[in-house]
Amino acid sequence: MSKKVLITGGTGYIASHTCVALIEQGVTPILVDDLSNSSKLVLSRIQELTGVLPVFYQGSILDKVLLAKIFAEHPEIEAVMHFAGLKAVGESVEKPLAYYQCNVAGTLNLVEAMQAAGVKQLIFSSSATVYGDPASVPIEESFPTSATNPYGWSKWMVERCLMDFQAAQPDWSITLLRYFNPVGNHPSGRLGEDPQGIPNNLVPYIAQVAIGRREQLSVFGSDYNTPDGTGVRDYIHVVDLAQGHLAALTYASPKAGCHIYNLGTGQGYSVLEMIQAFEKASGRAVPYVLAPRRPGDIAECWATPEKAKRELHWQATRTLDEMARDTWTWQENNPMGYEPQ
Ligand code: UFG
Secondary structure, X not given: OOOEEEEEOOOOHXXXXXXXXXXXXXXXXXXXXXXXXXXXXXXXXXXXXXXXXXXXXXXXXXOHHHHHHHHHHOOOEEEEEEOOOOOOHHHHHHOHHHHHHHHHHHHHHHHHHHHHHOOOEEEEEEEHHHEOOOOOOOEOOOOOOEOOOHHHHHHHHHHHHHHHHHHHOOOOEEEEXXXXXXXXXXXXXXXXXXXXXXXXXXXXXXXXXXXXXXXOEEEEOOOOOXXXXXXXXXXXXXXXXXXXXXXXXXXXXXXXXXXXXXXXXXXXXXXXXXXXXXXXXXXXOOOEEEEOOOOXXXXXXXXXXXXXXXXXXXXXXXXXXXXXXXXXXXXXXXXXXXXXX
């Protein structure tokens, strides 16, 4: 029988791509999501791409009864990939309690439910945000951690809770995956990122400008100490990121301990380079204006991905052009996201 893995936040952007990668390797994902920031249509899209309609529970990780029910109905679940969480930096400043409730309390509920069910392998979606404003780049896993906003602190706190818990329960395996900047979509154009309202992140914003949903991009800051003055980030194709989860499940999860990995490419690109790549992929102009820095932003953030390469036998292979091409395929085929066109 194939390995079963519970996926929280299962219909979300990164989780849905990971589900496809898991199914392709014969792993059975069981999804739970409250659909607060994703669409149920993702399920039929996963079925289209893989031939498998995943088992789905609609509900929140704050619902302890639901979590207990899922583990009771699927006693073969061996591991949990925990993607569910709130992720908008600005919103977290406005609504810190919602962020601590969902991200921190939600994770504690999940771990308690796992403990009750005897499931001892957890892979957690952390973020490069836990490095705060790093003293230098590239960023190694051993760098000090901190945060600059409630979203960042919530990820930081969950990491802290999980490390302490694993120290008290040495037979558990906890893997903290620190994502850099996930972008791109499934190359079929059938799965993608579908932000509600005005996108916070650069690539979905560029895509909406190129398709004509928004007039122009504001480039936040052109006076950073970087080659062209704009912010530099480690953008990673979401399909590479999905493969990284599979690698973590294969190589880290079976080993007791607390494992921490950067998932990035090791290569930084500036905002202007991203615009250029997108103009090339779409054949459309992306009008932009130079605007003041966004509060809380840092100049440069990119990873050393060497540890993941060494221990997880994984590395990102998809290029910037592929990230731009696949983002555009999704945007062109789904100009209004998942909702009926
Ligand atoms: N940017 C613009 N214009 C925009 C949006 C972004 O110029 O409209 C710039 C930003 O200033 C930054 C770069 O594009 O230089 C990337 O910005 P994103 O918002 O796409 O990504 P961030 O690096 O700010 O944030 C990401 C995740 C966060 C996480 C953070 C640190 O979205 O969840 O990395 O790890 F906290």
